Amino acid sequence: MSQRHAFPSKAFQNALLRWYDHHARTLPWRAVPGQTPNPYHVWLSEIMLQQTTVAAVGPYFQKFTQIWPNVHALAKANPERVMKEWAGLGYYARARNLIACAQQITQEYGGVFPQEELDLLKLRGVGPYTAAAIAAIAFNKQAVVIDGNIERVTARLFRIQKPLPSSKPLIRHHAMDLFKNIKRSGDFAQSLMDLGATICTPQNPKCSECPVKNFCEAFEKGDAALYPLKNKKKKIPVREGKVFWLTKNKQLVCEVREKDRMLGGMLGLPTTDWDLKHDASDVNRDAFKAIDTGLSITHTFSHFKLILKIYAAQVKVLPKKNMKFIPIHDILDSGLPSLFQKVARKMITS
Ligand code: SF4
Incomplete structure (x- = not known):
């Protein structure tokens, strides 16, 4: 033709x-x-x-x-x-x-x-x-x-x-x-x-x-x-952040993410501000006094790759108003997006 x-x-x-x-x-x-x-x-x-x-x-x-x-x-x-x-x-x-x-x-x-x-x-x-x-x-x-x-x-x-x-x-x-x-x-x-x-x-x-x-x-x-011919893919940037595994007995602290953030409105685990270009809230979040577990997960979004290091601590009360406790044994069925499911799986199995 x-x-x-x-x-x-x-x-x-x-x-x-x-x-x-x-x-x-x-x-x-x-x-x-x-x-x-x-x-x-x-x-x-x-x-x-x-x-x-x-x-x-x-x-x-x-x-x-x-x-x-x-x-x-x-x-x-x-x-x-x-x-x-x-x-x-x-x-x-x-x-x-x-x-x-x-x-x-x-x-x-x-x-x-x-x-x-x-x-x-x-x-x-x-x-x-x-x-x-x-x-x-x-x-x-x-x-x-x-x-x-x-x-x-x-x-x-x-x-x-x-x-x-x-x-x-x-x-x-x-x-x-x-x-x-x-x-x-x-x-x-x-x-x-x-x-x-x-x-x-x-x-x-x-x-x-x-x-x-x-x-x-x-x-x-x-x-x-x-075909189709394609322009070579640009390498996507890598960002790093922290995610917090905060527990009280067998319960885990979760939060509903703010609407204007990535994964807004979804249930998540507390994190630093990895979705902003400059992860600015380390100082506030470090108030959890969590310790580095040495574990991390990697997740790829369309425009960047994220490495989240997992920090853990025990808490007595919920640290913020938008947070709630969820039993750890229910966490994988609670509607967490894949990013946080990876964190939960890693913590439950290690
Ligand atoms: S390239 Fe696609 S459309 Fe063309 S003959 Fe092969 S299968 Fe069919």
């Missing part, structure tokens, strides 16, 4: 949809053929899938839809419970936005999801990708949906020579050809996602099994695995 000719959108769409009709993945949030998609399920899954894999999201999606089966129920949810059930999925701003968005839909839209991309974009926590995905998948509206899988498939189909992320506008330009005048918009977006997840995989793409190999420039050249 040469880029000099107009891309045969219709033939490409037909080939991919024929394949999808036989090979679509079964996913808990996905409507089966003949079923009307549930916008609440589509929205919830798309928010959960941001920065998270399909395998990790599955159990969370099942749990959320059991506890809060529709947008009205989620709008009335106790925020602490939502944060607790979200624990482990990461990127906690998504959970806070989830409740705000559910409330927005019940209060401003009478509990009915808007269908148009521009209206969806006004919802809390819904960015351009998510708005396009909901419009296409839940409402079969024409929208150009580009997630990580579709980005990779497009870069290979057109053998895009610019590296990511600067190639994003060019990828969108070509993706518009893929989606041109598409009728089964939701199925088509999902067929591209499934192709990327199962055949056009990041490593070792299975080009010989690919239903659209005849449209693919990278297949023609035999160099699919090289």
Whole structure:
């Protein structure tokens, strides 16, 4: 296929949809053929899938839809419970936005999801990708949906020579050809996602099994695995901080983190200010008179790596108002985010 000719959108769409009709993945949030998609399920899954894999999201999606089966129920949810059930999925701003968005839909839209991309974009926590995905998948509206899988498939189909992320506008330009005048918009977006997840995989793409190999420039050249080209990753900085394991008998001091901090609103263990560039509160926190256990954990966030050294002390009373005691044997089920789960596991097992 040469880029000099107009891309045969219709033939490409037909080939991919024929394949999808036989090979679509079964996913808990996905409507089966003949079923009307549930916008609440589509929205919830798309928010959960941001920065998270399909395998990790599955159990969370099942749990959320059991506890809060529709947008009205989620709008009335106790925020602490939502944060607790979200624990482990990461990127906690998504959970806070989830409740705000559910409330927005019940209060401003009478509990009915808007269908148009521009209206969806006004919802809390819904960015351009998510708005396009909901419009296409839940409402079969024409929208150009580009997630990580579709980005990779497009870069290979057109053998895009610019590296990511600067190639994003060019990828969108070509993706518009893929989606041109598409009728089964939701199925088509999902067929591209499934192709990327199962055949056009990041490593070792299975080009010989690919239903659209005849449209693919990278297949023609035999160099699919090289794409998408990427700029070399910058090394992320390392930060250090202290975390405090403060106990009274068999109870542990936990705190609800301040809303405007990283992991805001989540339950955590007391720490120094590792989320600020300058860890400024060592002086105050050292008032715990905790001793260095010699243990530490490492956790990688998107923009820095954190090493937390674990300090321990016994206390008589709760040191601050936002703190509470939790029995140590309940700590791993109490909704701690992964960072603090690592600390708890280390202390319990060592
Ligand atoms: S032929 Fe290979 S590179 Fe091209 S879309 Fe199919 S799996 Fe991807």
